[in-house]
Amino acid sequence: MSLSKITLNFRRSIFPSRHTLFLRRQNLVSRNSEPVPFQLSLYRPYTNSAPNDFEKWKSAWNKKWTPIRTYLRSIALIKLAWDTAVFLWSGGVILFAGDLLYIWWVSHSNERLINETMEKGTRPKLTVLNNEHVPRPEIIKLLERIFQPSKNHSYYHVVCGEHGTGKTTLTREVANKVGQGVIYVDIPPNFNKLGDEFGKALNFSFEEDFSITLKLKKKVFGETKSETVQSYSKWERAMDAFMRASEVYKAKHGKPPIIIYDNVSRLVHKNSEILDILQDYAKDDAIENNYVAVFVSSEGSVPRRMELRSAWSRADKPVIEIGDLSKEETMEYLIKKRGINSVEAERLYDLVGGRLVDLKYVADKSLAGQSFEFIKQSIFTEVKKKFDSANLLQNQSNHEAGKRLIRILLDSKEINTDLFREYFKGEKYSEVLEANVFAYHPSRDRVTFQSQSTECYIRENANIFIKQKSWFHK
Numbered sequence: 001m002s003l004s005k006i007t008l009n010f011r012r013s014i015f016p017s018r019h020t021l022f023l024r025r026q027n028l029v030s031r032n033s034e035p036v037p038f039q040l041s042l043y044r045p046y047t048n049s050a051p052n053d054f055e056k057w058k059s060a061w062n063k064k065w066t067p068i069r070t071y072l073r074s075i076a077l078i079k080l081a082w083d084t085a086v087f088l089w090s091g092g093v094i095l096f097a098g099d100l101l102y103i104w105w106v107s108h109s110n111e112r113l114i115n116e117t118m119e120k121g122t123r124p125k126l127t128v129l130n131n132e133h134v135p136r137p138e139i140i141k142l143l144e145r146i147f148q149p150s151k152n153h154s155y156y157h158v159v160c161g162e163h164g165t166g167k168t169t170l171t172r173e174v175a176n177k178v179g180q181g182v183i184y185v186d187i188p189p190n191f192n193k194l195g196d197e198f199g200k201a202l203n204f205s206f207e208e209d210f211s212i213t214l215k216l217k218k219k220v221f222g223e224t225k226s227e228t229v230q231s232y233s234k235w236e237r238a239m240d241a242f243m244r245a246s247e248v249y250k251a252k253h254g255k256p257p258i259i260i261y262d263n264v265s266r267l268v269h270k271n272s273e274i275l276d277i278l279q280d281y282a283k284d285d286a287i288e289n290n291y292v293a294v295f296v297s298s299e300g301s302v303p304r305r306m307e308l309r310s311a312w313s314r315a316d317k318p319v320i321e322i323g324d325l326s327k328e329e330t331m332e333y334l335i336k337k338r339g340i341n342s343v344e345a346e347r348l349y350d351l352v353g354g355r356l357v358d359l360k361y362v363a364d365k366s367l368a369g370q371s372f373e374f375i376k377q378s379i380f381t382e383v384k385k386k387f388d389s390a391n392l393l394q395n396q397s398n399h400e401a402g403k404r405l406i407r408i409l410l411d412s413k414e415i416n417t418d419l420f421r422e423y424f425k426g427e428k429y430s431e432v433l434e435a436n437v438f439a440y441h442p443s444r445d446r447v448t449f450q451s452q453s454t455e456c457y458i459r460e461n462a463n464i465f466i467k468q469k470s471w472f473h474k
Helices: 003-014 025-029 035-043 053-120 137-147 167-178 191-202 212-221 225-253 272-288 301-307 310-314 327-337 342-352 356-367 372-389 399-412 417-423 427-433 452-460
Strands: 157-160 182-186 258-262 292-297 438-441 446-449
Touching: 053 191, 053 225, 137 167, 137 292, 157 167, 157 301, 167 182, 167 258, 167 292, 182 191, 191 225, 225 272, 272 292, 272 301, 272 310, 292 301, 301 310, 301 427, 301 438, 327 342, 327 356, 342 356, 342 372, 342 452, 356 372, 372 452, 399 417, 399 446, 399 452, 417 446, 427 438, 446 452
Parallel strands: 157 292, 182 258, 258 292
Antiparallel strands: 438 446
């Protein structure tokens, strides 16, 4: 191997790659005296302090490219935002247009569905079990005549009775039996659901219930002030649709349809203006013979309010009252339908009379093994709450007047309303009646005890109201 090759291999093995080592003469001269600096000088890399042309070009390009790159990036972001906005706008337009088309289709379908509902009737569900159903043929026939009006029928009807006498059951039974042309609306306890009940009865859809845009608006912005009264506008729209359908039905069948408002007593205290509007509608459409309205109430306060208005002129008179079962009907229910022995059935009848809701309660308790004394005390506890509400208990404001009136009722069973007003004047008249100790009967303008259990409670507490011994069978 030649000397030049040996030298080249030595340099490659000693010096690092991509570095050029420069050995200075003065360092070589002093290597014997200063070995460390000499060794360091051997490994010190050599870098050219002056940049070459490529580095200069690259540095200049980076200075110019940086703002250009930033600008291009901003343009890309703007384009992306624009494309996104266009996409969302286009999608929103398509959604809104589709929603409007759907609303139109549902609105168009509403008329057809309501007309179909008028043909077959609402047909409300019956909730009474067969073993608890009590046939009342006379009332059934009376309601059938009302629900099948003649061509020239020109008045509306009011059906009333105390809570638990079976009004709703009988009304639903006849509405199902008659079927065609009978629309049944159950006034809900929650007024905000009134419009939904009208829609349910008529098979009517409201746009705010199926419109996607309106649902999104409500979800994003919440319920606005105007929407808090949406139930009112709902039932009005449903009534408008019913009135149009009534004209179609009458033209086809030659007689007006029926609309039943059940449980209207739920309107009389907090939403009495709605009751007034329904009564005014009933009067106007009775005159025009478009439809026949039937108001079903469990409180005497409803006919009392309706009687005081001019719209009462088109009400059928007297008011139809649904009362308690007769003793014969009560015995048949307790003995044959519920399987209670005749002695116990007699005692239960003496306690609660023929009030269906009370009969069901005492029959259930008796069949469950509860003693008669326990059943009696549970009934009296509820009656006492009513006396307390009417301020008729001892040391209450209406006690003395109530005692005098109670003695009269125990002898005569009923009194006219004028005499009742003498004992309870002004606001006390309605206050006492609404407590359900006494009952108002609009068909004969009389006042009685609200129920048999009320009279039993009075006799059992003779030391408070009268001087008389307990009268129950022992």
